Amino acid sequence: MIRSPLPNILLLSVLLLSIPSLTRADLRGDLNKGYELVDQWRIEEADDFVRELDNTYPNSGDVLFLKARVEFFKGDYDTANTILKEVEETEQVVKDFKGLVSRTQKASAKFVTKETEHFRIRYIDGPDEILIHFAEQVLEQSYKVLGGIIDYHPQEKVLVEIYPGREDFSKISPLTLKDIMTSGTVALCKYRRIMIITPASALRGYNWMDTLSHEFVHYLLSSASHNNVPLWLHEGIAKNLEARWRDGEQMTPIMETVLASGIQNDYLVKLKDMMPSFAKLKSAEDVQLAYAEVSTMVDYLIKLKGGTIISSLVKSLRQGTTFEEVIQKEVGMSLPAFQEAWKKDIKSKKLRTIPGLRVLRFEFKKKGEKTPENEEDIPSAFAAIGGKRTRDLVLLGDILKERNHVPAAIVEYEKALKSARSLSPVLYNKLGGTYLQEKQYDEARDLLTTTLGYYPDFPTTLVNLGELHYQKEEMTKAEDYFQRAIRLNPFNPFLHQRLISLYKTTGQKEAKANQEKLYGYLK
Template identity: 35%
Template sequence: MKPFLIMITLSLPSVSFGGVENRVHQLLNQWRTAEAAKEAEALLATMPDLPAIQEAAARVKFFQGRYEDALDLLRRARAAAKRDSPLLPLIQATYEETRDHVAYAGKHFTVHVPPGPDQVLADYLIEALEEALARHGPRFGVTVKEPIRVEVYPSLESFARISTLSLEAIKTSGTIALCKFDRLMLVTPRVTLRGYDWLDTASHELIHLLISRRSHNTVPVWLHEGLAKYHESGWRGDYGEPLAPYSAELLAKAIQKDELISFARMSPSMALLPSQEATATAFAEVKTAIEYMLEKKGDGVVIGLLDSIREGRGQLDPAFKNLFQTDLQGFERSWAKWLKKRPMETVSGARKLALEFGENRSSADDMDPSRPDGPAGRRARLGDMLYRRGHHEAAAIEYQRAVDKAGTGYPGLVHRLADCLIASKSFEEAQKLLKKSAAQAPDDPRTWILLGRLGLRSERWQSSREAYEEANRINPFDPEVHDALAQLGIRLQDQELHQRELRAKARLQGAERPGSKEPSSNTTKDKDTAFITLISSPWAEILIDDQAIGRGTPLTDYPVSPGTHEIELRNTALGLKKRLRVTLKPGQRLHKEMTLGREKDDHDKPAK
């Protein structure tokens, strides 16, 4: 479903700290994680036992997705300060919710998904996000050097634990994705009845991340959402996709009644607007505001505006005067005047598809039972009886009579008619009906499933593929989608498509569990275990016996089995690494301090 019901929490609330570690926290608040890591690394090297420094370094590790490292630092801080850090509950919850996730690596993204059916999401997320970054990165003036972490959560309850939002707020607002803590977080479409447009949503969240990085987190909510909404579909086509029919209808009504929602009312959060309709209207407004900006100033206005706001430390009027020769209020007035003349993409019979939480259904089993009243309802129920008996041609006649009387406002009725037309080989009639249905509610996966079936039955292979891929962008848990796309890979002689869909089928069925889990350490400390402490400059990922342990430096008292081990420290971003071989006795505690490329200090601490 289009995310007009999906409220995006844009930014990390400002955190205030004092002391020498303040610069680290300022950089993190500005989404400058790499710079914050350098500051924290230097402070920790000179003051390794100061709790405030350990907490700052832990927050950096949290932003980097190294939750166990962060917890290790917070435990050390607690031992010294005799108190728990306020960061601890969130980091602990995030670690617990993600420790069993399976990791898939792309060029610029690592996708972490729960083991099981949700693994089907990984390939599609990586493919879509790589496409999105290739388009959005230059557009927003951001180059990604370190992989961006993407996390998928298996339930609303799980998402609530790590999002800082309440479960009630998530259900009320329809929040299913966030860009926060320098990473992307999504709820699996599996928790919704019919899915949602999860790949566009991932692209939307990526744009929020790019905006925050470029602007140092100074952009207001309405502009954040407008830029993300306007550009979100650009990974798969042109920027500025037309407004969804339902959103266009709401916006047209707001213009007619002179009830546009001001930009000021959208801050500090669109969640504070009085209704879901108001929220949908606001999203449509800000999307058209970006359209207006681009029409006036061209593509360069995106980076220009972000840079001006950053340089003004969040002050909007100077930025708008610089680019549009008027302050924000003047810009809003001129946009509203322009908007009244803009044609609206309204469609007769446009349907609002609510984001419904519940057990995910395959499209084949999800025919809406709602039927009209009166004579149209009697025709529809007669059609249902004929359909159940397998008389598709006769059922199609009755369904058509019902639609003629009641219109296309009953999706289940329209889909049942289309199903009968396909079964009766009335392909052109089915095509016409389904195209109209897709225009009225483009985010209903059932329509795209039927268009896919129509393409298969009429041997229009490419058309069928496009329809099934549209369905997959909404509900990837329907086995029919992957069965059909695997078959179409053969028909279209596309081996890559065929193999991708075979993997998807296997993951849905639980027959394939590829990827790599981030192992958690065994914290049992006894006489049969050895322990290693590794400190490096710069910080690095740790591999033991050629296996990534999911941890990085600084690492304290990590338990390993006695014997000989190969240890590698690797900083991929800087192209640095260090290898060493160690032999450990039971109970031994090894302490190593290194600069990658040369050893700074190397000594064993005796077992206690």
């Protein structure tokens, strides 16, 4: 979520006929009202209002510029671009907006649209069509569950756009490629729409379904509050609720660890430093820390005032009341006092610091790179393992394994695991997968279950656990792990093949047919 100020009201005199000063004053007031409607995401009202302005001021470049913004927020980039051709570039804000519209039009030129009951989903026709099956599940369930919590259900169909990679994503958003790579940001809610990078662009996929739900929370908050929720609270509520659609947990082990460490070391991200976006923070570690802070602040709000506090805050902010007044009224204390109370509450929880737990870097594919089926096919996997001694032991294990000396390879991997300073899921899966190859199921299960507790969204762990139970003919457990993995990375052919085989074995004809249809999108 990135907040930006209203554009300056321009009065593009070069495109105006000579009009009386009173009319010019009226125009300025009307433009202010129009921009306010757009900023508050009241786009349907803004659309009607601009039509009235077009009749009142038929030769106004300013009205045309406002009209182009309305069309852009409606998701009609072609119309916005056509209108902007009639507006001269006399001000920087016009040049910047023309550039944004042009880049967005080009980036979305190949999009096709699929509609669900409450959403319009745009994507590039091809393998990404597989995402629609999953996106409809998370979005429609989020509409029901999260809309109920925030007490707001959009009447318009929410626009969702799936972009093919980080390059296009950086062109249509305020984020640079550096921002994206540093923070791991893969989605935004801005311009009254949700924008996300396809998991096909990630080496292992990622938790894109919870990410979609997270951004939908932003959409609800922006719409319901007329864009008056402060950034830290926006992100706190979104992080707190992002897994609620599936009854998931909101505090991950890495979030608990970074927050516990931040409290112990007296290093926290200040609320003012979170502006203008978490994606602009200096490191992935700071991003996780900031999320842990604001999410637990929301937890504390709920602890103090109950679950309805979120909708109460949003309704009060919708009236234009300042946040300082709202928190004093709804919570009974100032923001600084609330933060101090929150710190005291967090310290009382005695959060765990798990030694060796690290923030995992988001890894994008290179252009044209295929989805790797095995961890060994990921070039960066080796570098992510840890120190030099650990990597040397792993390298020796890899050589032995490649030469089919698997028991000897296991010995070296076990040495590597003991020497490792980090709890690398790559190393755990390398050893766990080799145990599995040797049918040492108990050892594999113990190791893989351990690393899953540290990194619950690491796809390779879920794949290996699914395979373990598949080989043991424990099909219910195998299906659960494979389905969890495929929700993170629907582009892994192995998962589809395994599930098709599983459904054939268990006689689930309809499930098998549905899986074959999904697999067909990848061929």
